Amino acid sequence: xxxxxxxxxxxxxxxxxxxxxxxxxxxxxxxxxxxxxxxxxxxxxxxxxxxxxxxxxxxxxxxxxxxxxxxxxxxxxxxxxxxxxxxxxxxxxxxxxxxxxxxxxxxxxxxxxxxxxxxxxxxxxxxxxxxxxxxxxxxxxxxxxxxxxxxxxxxxxxxxxxxxxxxxxxxxxxxxxxxxxxxxxxxxxxxxxxxxxxxxxxxxxxxxxxxxxxxxxxxxxxxxxxxxxxxxxxxxxxxxxxxxxxxxxxxxxxxxxxxxxxxxxxxxxxxxxxxxxxxxxxxxxxxxxxxxxxxxxxxxxxxxxxxxxxxxxxxxxxxxxxxxxxxxxxxxxxxxxxxxxxxxxxxxxxxxxx
Amino acid sequence: xxxxxxxxxxxxxxxxxxxxxxxxxxxxxxxxxxxxxxxxxxxxxxxxxxxxxxxxxxxxxxxxxxxxxxxxxxxxxxxxxxxxxxxxxxxxxxxxxxxxxxxxxxxxxxxxxxxxxxxxxxxxxxxxxxxxxxxxxxxxxxxxxxxxxxxxxxxxxxxxxxxxx
Numbered sequence: 001x002x003x004x005x006x007x008x009x010x011x012x013x014x015x016x017x018x019x020x021x022x023x024x025x026x027x028x029x030x031x032x033x034x035x036x037x038x039x040x041x042x043x044x045x046x047x048x049x050x051x052x053x054x055x056x057x058x059x060x061x062x063x064x065x066x067x068x069x070x071x072x073x074x075x076x077x078x079x080x081x082x083x084x085x086x087x088x089x090x091x092x093x094x095x096x097x098x099x100x101x102x103x104x105x106x107x108x109x110x111x112x113x114x115x116x117x118x119x120x121x122x123x124x125x126x127x128x129x130x131x132x133x134x135x136x137x138x139x140x141x142x143x144x145x146x147x148x149x150x151x152x153x154x155x156x157x158x159x160x161x162x163x164x165x166x167x168x169x170x171x172x173x174x175x176x177x178x179x180x181x182x183x184x185x186x187x188x189x190x191x192x193x194x195x196x197x198x199x200x201x202x203x204x205x206x207x208x209x210x211x212x213x214x215x216x217x218x219x220x221x222x223x224x225x226x227x228x229x230x231x232x233x234x235x236x237x238x239x240x241x242x243x244x245x246x247x248x249x250x251x252x253x254x255x256x257x258x259x260x261x262x263x264x265x266x267x268x269x270x271x272x273x274x275x276x277x278x279x280x281x282x283x284x285x286x287x288x289x290x291x292x293x294x295x296x297x298x299x300x301x302x303x304x305x306x307x308x309x310x311x312x313x314x315x316x317x318x319x320x321x322x323x324x325x326x327x328x329x330x331x332x333x334x335x336x337x338x339x340x341x342x343x344x345x346x347x348x349x350x351x352x353x354x
Numbered sequence: 355x356x357x358x359x360x361x362x363x364x365x366x367x368x369x370x371x372x373x374x375x376x377x378x379x380x381x382x383x384x385x386x387x388x389x390x391x392x393x394x395x396x397x398x399x400x401x402x403x404x405x406x407x408x409x410x411x412x413x414x415x416x417x418x419x420x421x422x423x424x425x426x427x428x429x430x431x432x433x434x435x436x437x438x439x440x441x442x443x444x445x446x447x448x449x450x451x452x453x454x455x456x457x458x459x460x461x462x463x464x465x466x467x468x469x470x471x472x473x474x475x476x477x478x479x480x481x482x483x484x485x486x487x488x489x490x491x492x493x494x495x496x497x498x499x500x501x502x503x504x505x506x507x508x509x510x511x512x513x514x515x516x517x518x519x
Contacts, residue, residue, distance in 0.1 A: 013407030020414035020436040027421070028429030028475055035421070035428025042422045050377045051423070057381040 096144035103274035107265025146228030146251025163254035172219040197248035226272030401442035413439025434471035462495035
């Protein structure tokens with residue numbers, strides 16, 4: 001090592017520099033295989049500790065990266081797991097929508113409800129389908145549970161629907177039993193902050209029991225017939241002895257609806273089969289039970305009739321032939337034409353009834 | 355043990371430390387294209403305190419290591435480091451090299467010249483040459499010069515550099 005004051009450029013320095021420079025040029029212009037051979041040899045011998053050191057460093061770095069990835073994946077999984085119940089509920093609703101779409105006999109367009117963070121959300125809904133999908137004004141909006149509302153305005157890619165919670169909403173309706181007709185409108189007396197409906201204009205003489213489902217009647221040409229609107233849960237008032245107003249529990253909740261179906265493609269007469277509500281299912285169940293009972297009674301009647309016939313045949317037979325007769329003795333009775341006497345009928349030969 | 359011998363051993367230990375940093379710390383730092391080159395710091399600091407012939411041999415060794423461990427054209431890094439080592443030793447007599455900032459400037463300039471020679475010797479195309487020399491090499495020169503400052507300040511007694519710059 002030389003200090004700056006003692007430094008001299010000697011011939012040895014020049015020789016060393018030229019030697020190194022020449023070797024460098026030789027390595028640069030030598031065949032590639034030679035260079036690779038030298039490099040491989042050096043890597044496996046002298047430089048192997050350095051390669052090992054760098055390998056450790058790279059592994060440490062990648063381990064840190066992997067650890068960060070695993071941690072972030074774990075956090076993401078934990079975050080997603082919090083939403084599993086809501087995802088399941090959404091899946092169930094989508095499945096219900098799929099089932100409904102299969103049952104519908106009319107054209108429909110599925111749309112997402114773009115909820116807004118405003119207090120009035122639920123009265124009007126922004127839907128993700130518009131004129132491009134064939135939506136027009138007054139197209140009915142339904143969910144698997146029942147009626148949501150009607151389209152108020154349509155733009156190219158979206159539309160605005162008026163739900164049943166809107167003060168101006170009206171739908172002509174009737175009870176599922178068909179004994180009462182009226183008009184359903186939103187109620188001003190919602191319970192516990194929830195919206196409610198009123199079934200108005202029901203004649204005083206037509207009493208509607210609690211739990212009866214009310215369906216749209218199709219009158220007016222806007223809503224198809226048979227879409228569930230709500231279930232009777234009580235009486236609101238009676239107007240001077242000529243009208244009763246019933247409170248309905250709405251069939252569908254616009255505030256929680258995430259996906260809806262918009263019915264398009266003209267009027268459909270009846271959609272009752274597309275919405276097998278609780279009362280309808282109950283009616284179908286009762287109907288099937290009645291059918292089973294009827295079938296059971298018919299079978300029982302047949303059994304009784306056959307038993308009675310068997311008894312009558314036994315009673316009509318003489319006592320001596322009641323004993324079983326061996327097959328060998330079962331000979332054909334002599335024909336009267338041939339001068340024989342008619343024999344008594346043999347049991348077992350003509351009784352084919354069980 | 356004479357003081358001169360002690361300083362040589364200490365300098366050797368610092369060189370070894372830089373070697374370890376090159377292969378253990380550098381892979382853990384940022385992008386490899388702009389992370390500091392500890393081997394070049396060691397070469398420059400060594401060559402500025404050595405005769406040109408020894409500096410050329412040191413550059414040759416450092417270049418050989420670089421050629422062995424990097425996929426560039428074999429011989430290019432050896433040539434570049436040999437030239438940079440020799441020029442670094444020669445430049446000390448021209449510039450006022452006891453100044454710490456001059457040392458750092460030497461390191462930065464040496465890295466840029468090294469990259470220039472390696473790129474030219476490797477037959478790099480024009481566009482990549484411009485990009486490397488105008489973007490990545492200056493950035494790496496800055497980081498390398500910064501780390502060389504840290505090394506010089508940390509081991510100032512061994513390098514006998516002026517700190518009143």
